[in-house]
Amino acid sequence: MNAITRIAAFQDNAPAYPEARRQRRRYRTIWVSDIHLGTRGCNAQMLIDFLDSTDSETMYLVGDIIDGWRLKRNWYWPAAHNDIVWRVMKRAKRGTRVVFIPGNHDEMFRQFSGMTFGGIEIRRNAIHETADGRRLMVTHGDEFDTVVMCHRWLAFAGDYAYELLMRLNTVINAVRQKFDLPYWSLSKHAKHKVKNAVEFISRFEEAVAH
Template sequence: MDAITTLGLERPTGDHQTAFNTIADLADFANSRPTIPEQPIGERRNYRTIWISDIHLGTRGCNAGMLIDFLDHVDSERMYLVGDIIDGWRLKKKFYWPVAHNDVVWRLLKRARRGTEVIYIPGNHDEVMRQFTGLDFGGVAIRRKAIHETADGRRLLVLHGDEFDAITLAHRWLAHVGDVAYTLLMTLNRWMNAYRRAFNLPYWSLSKHAKAKVKNAVEFISNYEEVIAQAAGSRGVDGVVCGHIHTAEFRDINGIAYYNDGDWVEGCTALVEHFDGRMELLHWADEIAAREKARPSVKIAHLAA
């Protein structure tokens, strides 16, 4: 079964046909060369575990370039893909798949072939993949949920989190209406950041800022976090790692460690575990901005020497 059949999409033609046929044959695809070559990083940052989610490949809002930069700078023994990796909702409405999205898939598959344990937990936007729970594709294990044990012995429930979103569960039509509104907001976000790039300004998320300011959104996020932490506690674990709401967070809720790894549409964040069990949220837009800011001083230091 190829990727087109899996997503329930009509098979595209022309250049898109070639791109998607390449994705369909996972083994050959992992052995091919990416359009955007891997950056020759001297020594990658190494972590015990990495969690990323809500990439939304197949949408214009996906920050594929920033994610590629992240994947080229870090490595880990284990990686969790915590849902909404591919946006099946959007692809069913309109096909969009630039070469950078191919290159993200290539890097994820290549990581598995290099020995990283990759666990893919589908979300609501890629829910069609849930029918393959228990199977492995190209070295990527598909699971409905997982229990992760940290280096310091804590047990964390890992799941996408849409199971605890009342709107997604009870009012699916409303979730789709919200998806349309969100897409419009992300279009504004792209235009604004194109303007900022023209003036050498760093990436800034309009939608992330809006959610932080709107009272109802803040209340929804808080309720979601508390419900999912309570559910994790009832399962006898020490904490929970999820995605879904595109809001990276790390806090204690009634003795349960709540971690949300964020997304690669708005915040461009990842959750990582160090080899001593310490957890950290990486804000990759900030990392890139700091790297760019440091470059002139490196040049000046070189000239001074």
């Protein structure tokens, strides 16, 4: 609750109607997840540029938008992170349906499921209907994650290593940019490798048990 209160106390410095609004691309639905506001590795400016150049009927914020784990240990909330929050709230005010589905890193918001704040709906999960009539369940998916549910200690240990990986990631991508190479996520690559190892161990344990 302390993190929620501190975030809510920040002033709105985001422009109401950015210049880029006149050139915005229009979509039916936009999906945003795993932003991790509150961490130094968050690519806030990239998200601000994206928000300022797009519009949609619906926006889903699918978990880990705010990194409560990190904020509890070390408070870090620059103006750019606050600008993102206000930009999203202004979308909701202009008529975009904004649905926030908390993940494991921002699980402190799950206690507000079913409520609406600043025009933003908070849900544990949601049903999205596509343009061709298909119905999809929208959820962060941490309850289906072997690492998060069965090896929670590993999830927390990984979080401690996350900031180091992101600092390395910044250096790596600075070099890649000089060679005109696209952005590459070191943390995503490492997380994928760790999860593969855990799933392999879990399957081995099941095989031995049977």
